[in-house]
Amino acid sequence: MHDVDAAALPWSALTVAQVRGQSRLVASRSLQPLKIINPAAPASPACHAVLASYGGGLLAGDSIRLRVRCEAGSRLLLSTQANTRIYKSIDGRHAEQLTAGYVADHALAVVLPDPLVPQAESRYHQAQHWHLAENATLLLADWTHAGRTDLGEKFAFTTFSTELRVSVAGRLALLDRFALRPAEHLATSQATFGPYNSALSLYLVGPPAGAQFRRLAAALRQLPTPGQTDLHASLDGRPCVVAATQARDNVLLVRALGFSRLDLEPVYQAVATALSAEELLGFNALRRKY
Helix, strand or coil, X not given: XXXXXXXXXXXXXXXXXXXXXXXXXXXXXXXXXXXXXXXXCCCCCCEEEEEEEXXXXXXXXXXXXXXXXXXXXXXXXXEECCCEEECCCCCCCCEEEEEEEEECCCCEEEEECCCXXXXXXXXXXXXXXXXXXXXXXXXXXXXEECCCHHHCCCCCCCEEEEEXXXXXXXXXXXXXXXXXXXXXXXXXXXXXXXXXXXXXXXXEECCCCCXXXXXXXXXXXXXXXXXXXXXXXXXXXXXXXXXXXXXXXXXXXXEEEECCHHHHHHHHHHHHHHHCCCCCCXXXXXXXXX
């Protein structure tokens, strides 16, 4: 396991700060295979940074290390250019992505990537550690697809693991780990994914009394459809199921499963619409992208 906060190896980095009342990318360094793109922002208070990779994915042995800093009062949307494909490992090496994030007081960081798509015989590890000040807010999505399902490939990768840590004022507030080895675990059992191919998690962490946290929490609680508030057997056959859980006073968690990516798009669209409020990002990221 790699230390997300280790500083021995070189890291890509970006820093966002308030400049004349608007959030701007004030420092950026991209190390291959990562490329950081800063598209011209619409008239909004937020900064938009896009993470892209050469070839549209990660090869075995690729390592992306990214350090993100949001200075006091800044707002950042961090997204990806397209699906991140994890390619076949022919030598047993992993592809990995490590992220260390630092969000200062009254700053907002939003992480909305496209799905990770681990292809047959791929090996992948992802670890993120976000450090929040007492009054900082983080909304982070983690989206995984079963593989190239349009080609009949489903859970054919070798290993896949993710870890998310979020600390608030130096204290751990959230730890979520997931690992799957399809050769050892039945991915299509009801205890794992069942008939679903796409899995999306949304994590909201911030001050419970904060205006940004309260607005986003209200939007996330509306994501489960009426009459569907828990994941239980009677939901079998629905193309998309969503559950929202207040894990702690300052942590709200949403889990969603879909037969396909398209079945989960309405969830992402609802989140993007909520984020377009002026006190949040001030623009709809998905409408701008697609």
